[in-house]
Amino acid sequence: MKTFFFKLLLVCALAVTAEAKEIKLLNASYDPTRELYQDYNAAFARYWKAKTGDDVVVAQSHGGSGKQAQSVINGLGADVVTLALAYDIDAISQQAKLLPADWQKRLPDNSTPYTSTIVFLVRKGNPKHIKDWDDVVKPGVVVVTPNPKTSGGARWNYLAAWAYALDQYGHDDAKARDFVKRLYKNVPVLDSGARGSTTTFVERGIGDVLLAWENEAYLALKQFGADKFDIVTPSLSILAEPPVAVVDKVAKKHGTAEVAQAYLEYLYSDEGQDIAGRNFYRPRDPKAAAKYAGQFSPVKLVTVDSVFGGWQKAQKIHFADGGVFDQIFQP
Amino acid sequence: MKLTQLIRVGLAGLLIAFPAGAADEAATNSTGAVPAEISASIAVSNTTAGPADAAEIDALKKAVQELGQKVQALEQQRQQEQQTNTAAATEQIQDLDQKVRILGRQRELDQDAAAAAAKAQPKLIAGTSGFTAMSADSNFVFSLKGVLQVDSRTFFHDSDIKSNDGFLLRRARPIFQGTVDRDFDFRFTPDFAPATPTIFDAYGNYRYAPWAQLRAGKFKTPEGLEQLQEDVYTSFNERSLVTDLVPNRDVGLQLWGDINGGVLSYAVGIFNGVGDAQNSGNAAYENEVEFAGRLFAQPFKNSDLTALQGLGFGVAGTSQNGTSNLKDLPSTTGGTSPGYTTDGQQQFFAYSTNTIANAEHWRLSPQGYYYYGPLSLMGEYAISDQGVRNTATGAKAYLQNTAWEISGGWVLTGENATFAGVTPLHPFDPHNGQWGALQVVGRYEELNIDNDAFPRFASLASSASAAQAWSAGLNWYLNKNIRINGSFSHTTFTGGGGAGTTAPAIVTRQAENVFFTRIQLSF
Numbered sequence: 001m002k003t004f005f006f007k008l009l010l011v012c013a014l015a016v017t018a019e020a021k022e023i024k025l026l027n028a029s030y031d032p033t034r035e036l037y038q039d040y041n042a043a044f045a046r047y048w049k050a051k052t053g054d055d056v057v058v059a060q061s062h063g064g065s066g067k068q069a070q071s072v073i074n075g076l077g078a079d080v081v082t083l084a085l086a087y088d089i090d091a092i093s094q095q096a097k098l099l100p101a102d103w104q105k106r107l108p109d110n111s112t113p114y115t116s117t118i119v120f121l122v123r124k125g126n127p128k129h130i131k132d133w134d135d136v137v138k139p140g141v142v143v144v145t146p147n148p149k150t151s152g153g154a155r156w157n158y159l160a161a162w163a164y165a166l167d168q169y170g171h172d173d174a175k176a177r178d179f180v181k182r183l184y185k186n187v188p189v190l191d192s193g194a195r196g197s198t199t200t201f202v203e204r205g206i207g208d209v210l211l212a213w214e215n216e217a218y219l220a221l222k223q224f225g226a227d228k229f230d231i232v233t234p235s236l237s238i239l240a241e242p243p244v245a246v247v248d249k250v251a252k253k254h255g256t257a258e259v260a261q262a263y264l265e266y267l268y269s270d271e272g273q274d275i276a277g278r279n280f281y282r283p284r285d286p287k288a289a290a291k292y293a294g295q296f297s298p299v300k301l302v303t304v305d306s307v308f309g310g311w312q313k314a315q316k317i318h319f320a321d322g323g324v325f326d327q328i329f330q331p
Numbered sequence: 332m333k334l335t336q337l338i339r340v341g342l343a344g345l346l347i348a349f350p351a352g353a354a355d356e357a358a359t360n361s362t363g364a365v366p367a368e369i370s371a372s373i374a375v376s377n378t379t380a381g382p383a384d385a386a387e388i389d390a391l392k393k394a395v396q397e398l399g400q401k402v403q404a405l406e407q408q409r410q411q412e413q414q415t416n417t418a419a420a421t422e423q424i425q426d427l428d429q430k431v432r433i434l435g436r437q438r439e440l441d442q443d444a445a446a447a448a449a450k451a452q453p454k455l456i457a458g459t460s461g462f463t464a465m466s467a468d469s470n471f472v473f474s475l476k477g478v479l480q481v482d483s484r485t486f487f488h489d490s491d492i493k494s495n496d497g498f499l500l501r502r503a504r505p506i507f508q509g510t511v512d513r514d515f516d517f518r519f520t521p522d523f524a525p526a527t528p529t530i531f532d533a534y535g536n537y538r539y540a541p542w543a544q545l546r547a548g549k550f551k552t553p554e555g556l557e558q559l560q561e562d563v564y565t566s567f568n569e570r571s572l573v574t575d576l577v578p579n580r581d582v583g584l585q586l587w588g589d590i591n592g593g594v595l596s597y598a599v600g601i602f603n604g605v606g607d608a609q610n611s612g613n614a615a616y617e618n619e620v621e622f623a624g625r626l627f628a629q630p631f632k633n634s635d636l637t638a639l640q641g642l643g644f645g646v647a648g649t650s651q652n653g654t655s656n657l658k659d660l661p662s663t664t665g666g667t668s669p670g671y672t673t674d675g676q677q678q679f680f681a682y683s684t685n686t687i688a689n690a691e692h693w694r695l696s697p698q699g700y701y702y703y704g705p706l707s708l709m710g711e712y713a714i715s716d717q718g719v720r721n722t723a724t725g726a727k728a729y730l731q732n733t734a735w736e737i738s739g740g741w742v743l744t745g746e747n748a749t750f751a752g753v754t755p756l757h758p759f760d761p762h763n764g765q766w767g768a769l770q771v772v773g774r775y776e777e778l779n780i781d782n783d784a785f786p787r788f789a790s791l792a793s794s795a796s797a798a799q800a801w802s803a804g805l806n807w808y809l810n811k812n813i814r815i816n817g818s819f820s821h822t823t824f825t826g827g828g829g830a831g832t833t834a835p836a837i838v839t840r841q842a843e844n845v846f847f848t849r850i851q852l853s854f
Contacts, residue, residue, distance in 0.1 A: 074468050075513055142429060188433045191440060206432045253540055 023048075023056040023259050028078035030065035030152050030242065031193035032216040036279040037082070043275060044266050048259065056259055064193035065152030072098065072247065079251040079260040082244040084152020084194075085304075086110070087311035089245050103245045112241040113267035114281035117301055118153075118160040120232040121201065121210040121217040128208045132234045133164040136209055137182040144200050144207035146191045148319050152242070153194035155319060157211040160238040162318075163307045167236055181328040190331070202229070213240065214296065215280035233297035238304065459811040461506075461854045470513040476506035478563055479852045480524075484675060487844040491837055495677065500524040501849070502562060504531065514538045518550075530613060531580055542588035549613065552578040552605075553585065553598035553625035554647045556698035556711045557736075563853040564752040566707070567674070567804055567818050571736035572778035575661065575671040576715040577694060578602075578649065579610040581621070594632050596645075599624040604651040606688070607661040607715050607732075608669065619653035627698075641702030641749070650693040659688035660717070671778060674802060674820035675845035678834040679827065680780055680794040682719070689727055690718035702749050705742035705770075711735065719788050726787045736776035740806075743769040752808070759809035768808040772818070775801045785826075792829030793836035799823050804847070816849040 027037060041058040048056045061068065061076065065084035072078050073096040083089055086104060093099050104111045122130050128141050136143055146154040158180065165179035166172070189206065191197040194216055201210035202220050209232075212220070217231050244264045251257040266272050273283040277292035308314035318324045456463040461476035480501040486492065501524060508518040520532035534548025551559055555577030557570045583602030590596070604621030605611045627645030634640065651659075662670020662681045671680040696713040712735040720727045746753050746768045755768035777799045785791040804818025820843070827839025 075470060188429075189436050189440065192443070196440075200436050204432055204436050206429065206436055255540070 023054050023256060024254075025056060025058045025079045025256055025260060025263060026061060026077060027058055027080050027082055027263075028061045028068045028072055028076060029082040030068060030084040031062055031195035032153065032198075032213050032219070033082060033242075034060065034062055034195070035219060036215070036276065036281065039275045039279065040267070040272060043271050044263055047266060047269075047271070048262065054259075056263075058263070062193075062195070064146065064150040064154075064196075066150045067192060072096065072250075077250050077254065078247050079254055079256045080244065080246050080264055082242065082264075084240070084242050085155060085311060086241070086243045087315050088152060089243055090311070092247065098250060099245055099248045104243060106246075107244065107264060108268060109284050110241065111243040111245055111264075112284070113244060113264075113272065114242070114276040114283055116214045116240045116242065116281050117237045117299060118157050118211060118234075118240065119214045119217050119237065119297075119299075120234065121212045121220055122208065122230050122232055124228050124230055126230050126232065130209050130232055133161055133179075133183075133236070134168075136161070136211075137179060137186065139186075141186050141209065142188060142207040143183060143186040143209055143211065144189070144191075144197050145187055145211040146194055146197045148325050150192040151194055151197075153213050153216075153240075154190075154197075155314075156213075156238055156240045158318065158325065159304060159308060159314060160234075160236075161211075163238055163302045164234065164236045166307065167302075177324060177328065180324075184325075184329045187329075214282075218280035218295070231297075233299050236300045236302065238307075239301040241303075459854060468513075469510075471509070471511055473507070473509040476508065477852070477854055478502050478504045478506065480562075480568075481850045482568055483848045485846045486675060487846070489841060489843070491832075491840060492677075495675070501568070506532075529610070531610065533613075540588070541592075542590045544586070544588050546585045546587065546600075547583075549580055549582045549611065550585070552581045552583075552602055552621075552623050552649065553587065553600060554578055554623060554649055554694060554696055555713065556645075556647075556696070556700065557709065560750060561752075563814070563851060564750065566709075566738055566740055566772040566806070567774060567802055567820075568816060568847040568849050569674050569676060571674075571711070571734075571738065571774060571776040572671075572798060572800065573696075573711045573713045573734040573736045573776065575608045575778055576713040576732060576734050577607065577696060578605045578621075578623075579608060581605050581611045582613065582615065583620075583623075585623075592633055594629055596627045596629075597625065602649075604649075604659065604692070606659045607694075607717075608671070609661065617653075617656070619651055621649055621651035621692075623647070623649040638703055641700075643701075643750075644697075644699035646695070646697045648693065648695045650691070652691050656688055659692065660686065660719070671780075671798075673798060673822045673838065673843050673845075674800055675822070675843050677838040677843065679798050679822075679824055679838050680778075680789065680796075681835050682784075682789050683721070685723040686719050686721055686788040688717060689720035691729075692717045700750060702747070705745055705748055707740040707742075707748035707772075708738070710737045719784075721787055724787065728783050728788065730781035730784050730788065732778070732780050732784075734776070734778040736774060738772065738774035738776075740770050740772040743771060746808075753806070754811055755808050758811070759813070767810060770806040770808070772804045772806060773802065775799075790829070791826045793827060793831055793839070795824035795827035795835065795839040797825035799825075800843075812852060812854050814849075814851045814853075816847065816851070818847045820845050820847070 029037060037060055044058065045056050048054060061078065065088045068083060069088035069091050072081060072092050081089055081092065089103060093101050093103055120130055120136070122128070128135070130136060130141065135141065145157045148154040148158050161180050161183050162176050165176035169175035189200060191200055194213055197210060198212065198216055198220055200206050202224050221229055221231060244267065246257065246260045246264060248257065251260040268284070273285040273288035277283045277288050280295065282296065283289045283292060304311055304314055316323070451467045453467060454465050461474050463472060463474040465472040481498065482501040483498045485496050489495070502522055503524040504520050504522045506518065506520045508516070510516050514537060516536040516538065518532045518534055522529050522531050530549060532550050534546050534550045536544055536546040538544050553559065555574055557565065558574050558577050558579065581602040581604065583600050585598055585600030587598035588596070600623045602621045602623060603611060603615035603617065604619065625645060625647035627643060629643040631639035631642055660682050662678060663684050663686060669676070670678050672678050694713060694715045696711060698711040700709040714731055714733050716729055716731045718727070718729050740748055742748050742753055746756050748770065753768050753770055757765035757767065759765060759767040777797065779797045782796065785796060800820055800822035802818055802820040804816060807815045809815065822843040824839040827835055829836050831837060
């Protein structure tokens with residue numbers, strides 16, 4: 001009978017090994033990446049099938065970056081996260097211990113395979129003559145931007161405006177604060193995510209200017225018609241670096257660690273970079289970046305690290321409960 | 332007088348040509364030229380005026396021109412005011428439009444936020460599966476379920492056996508189960524039907540993944556197929572003779588899982604070890620533990636072959652060394668354990684009082700089922716190989732008792748039969764002509780005692796060496812929660828039937844014919 005049990009255990013072990021071949025991934029991402037990852041998932045599935053013979057199906061979950069991070073912390077079984085900013089993945093690491101603190105070192109370019117920035121989407125003909133951030137804060141200009149408490153894109157918007165004000169007013173924080181306060185005085189409604197704000201501006205017809213991810217603005221132009229909107233690139237904006245990471249403990253639990261890692265690594269491939277460029281993200285790879293450079297207007301870009309001392313500091317000062325945003329924004 | 336007349340004529344001309352509010356005419360003459368009517372009047376006057384009046388006429392012309400200019404200025408002013416008012420009105424309308432749009436959007440967002448907040452609230456659910464309270468993220472769940480079975484047993488042609496007919500509460504079990512911290516499940520099932528309330532299930536379960544779970548506590552040993560089927564889903568009131576040879580509940584630790592959604596299921600565990608058909612106590616102190624394992628496959632479960640999706644088969648076994656207690660035997664004559672019992676739950680075999688378990692005890696059970704539409708089939712074979720020793724004579728032996736059964740059913744009303752019961756397509760509602768689901772069931776079963784058991788370890792005079800039974804029944808599923816059964820079982824015995832007024836002799840003296848009924852409430 002002992003041999004019977006050993007055989008039984010052996011069969012069980014073999015069966016468990018066989019289970020690892022079933023591949024389903026969940027990618028928890030932020031709002032405006034829907035189209036990017038629809039394209040990319042199909043490409044990766046083809047790649048993985050050719051490489052291993054296995055089928056891989058990637059499910060997508062989208063929402064405000066902060067909300068998505070909280071969902072993962074609360075148990076959303078995402079194998080990978082592709083969020084709007086590093087702080088949100090840091091939160092997953094710190095609060096839920098689902099991946100190590102040094103997650104950003106595991107992939108090139110601080111685990112940011114593509115970048116973007118913040119631009120203005122205005123009504124066709126730019127009736128309010130919005131050229132730069134100064135025009136956005138003028139009285140009577142209605143601005144649409146999401147809630148920095150829940151949206152990564154909104155935090156990039158906020159910091160871009162702040163960085164511009166610092167640049168304009170001799171790095172005077174008080175003046176920058178006043179500048180951003182005036183900006184949010186022009187904001188009548190705060191959506192929870194960037195896609196919601198696009199809906200507010202484009203489909204609901206609210207506002208004179210949408211502070212938008214560059215890719216989101218170009219996508220709106222592509223989807224809703226260049227005869228309805230114009231893109232205005234400000235003189236200064238921020239280099240938005242949306243990072244990606246495997247959620248180690250979830251992927252391990254699902255038995256998907258290997259394919260999850262490959263999924264993110266493939267973002268750096270020629271095809272992955274090309275897909276990013278096609279979807280109006282700025283590829284990291286110089287060749288792909290050169291290919292798509294023509295579709296973007298030149299803009300002076302600053303980084304969170306250089307102006308705000310990194311995301312941890314920026315989050316604590318500006319977006320934490322009781323932070324600057326809470327102080328200046330009166331709904 | 333001529334001059335006076337001329338002035339009157341001129342002014343009259345002006346009044347006629349530019350009445351107050353004659354905007355349309357004025358609009359057509361915005362160049363500052365003197366209107367034609369006035370010019371005509373002046374021309375007429377000039378032809379009749381003398382040189383003395385020339386200066387007056389010039390003055391008059393000038394005055395008229397000035398008046399015309401003033402009128403023109405007034406018109407322009409009025410037009411500008413109109414344009415200003417229109418622009419202001421347009422702007423006001425646009426502002427209002429924006430405000431309305433903003434309010435509308437804000438309302439949308441408020442509704443979204445309310446919906447999100449509702450999702451974040453704990454949920455209370457009452458339904459056919461019981462009463463459940465859970466946290467918004469489903470990480471904490473508590474469910475109250477229950478089983479109540481009210482049976483009747485009516486025996487025929489058993490005049491020697493007294494007091495075996497009547498009604499009984501077969502099971503009265505509240506079931507408390509749930510989840511804490513997402514991955515940790517628990518279940519607690521007491522039964523208040525026996526004279527002494529008994530704990531049937533009391534365990535915790537950690538779900539690392541569906542295919543890797545760890546369970547600890549008191550629960551069903553992974554062995555008998557019909558035994559592992561939930562009590563509320565068995566085809567008949569009582570399980571078959573095969574279940575006499577497999578363990579019921581035991582205390583132990585089990586690694587188990589469902590691979591690929593249940594295409595393959597496995598379980599391996601370490602238990603205290605119990606005798607055949609026994610439900611363990613809450614503690615057992617022995618040196619030797621029992622190992623149990625089960626592998627069950629449903630290879631077509633996820634395939635497109637619908638006719639084979641409900642095919643499942645597997646094998647299970649247990650092994651224990653060093654058994655040496657009375658409690659490791661299914662029963663001894665006069666003992667408290669029920670032992671090997673008939674469908675009517677009457678004991679038909681018992682070891683002699685001086686027989687105890689000895690050395691190794693192992694079981695093996697190949698098993699399978701097939702469900703397709705209203706058809707259900709189940710088959711199971713079991714070997715229980717028990718080492719025994721007669722404490723009076725010192726005789727030892729390994730006794731290999733075997734049993735098998737095959738059962739089947741057909742849902743007359745067309746619903747699908749499954750291992751987890753039948754769900755009526757038209758739950759009982761006589762007001763609307765709905766009567767639930769009806770299923771006919773049948774079963775044949777046998778249990779054979781090893782011939783070496785007699786006479787050294789059991790008395791052939793009192794115990795049967797074999798039992799064979801057939802059963803037929805009708806199950807009425809009123810809805811998901813209420814079921815009414817009626818069935819008849821006929822059991823014959825080989826051996827036994829000797830003198831005595833107690834089981835098993837009195838039971839095996841004649842064939843057993845018993846009619847069962849059951850009213851079952853489960854949720």
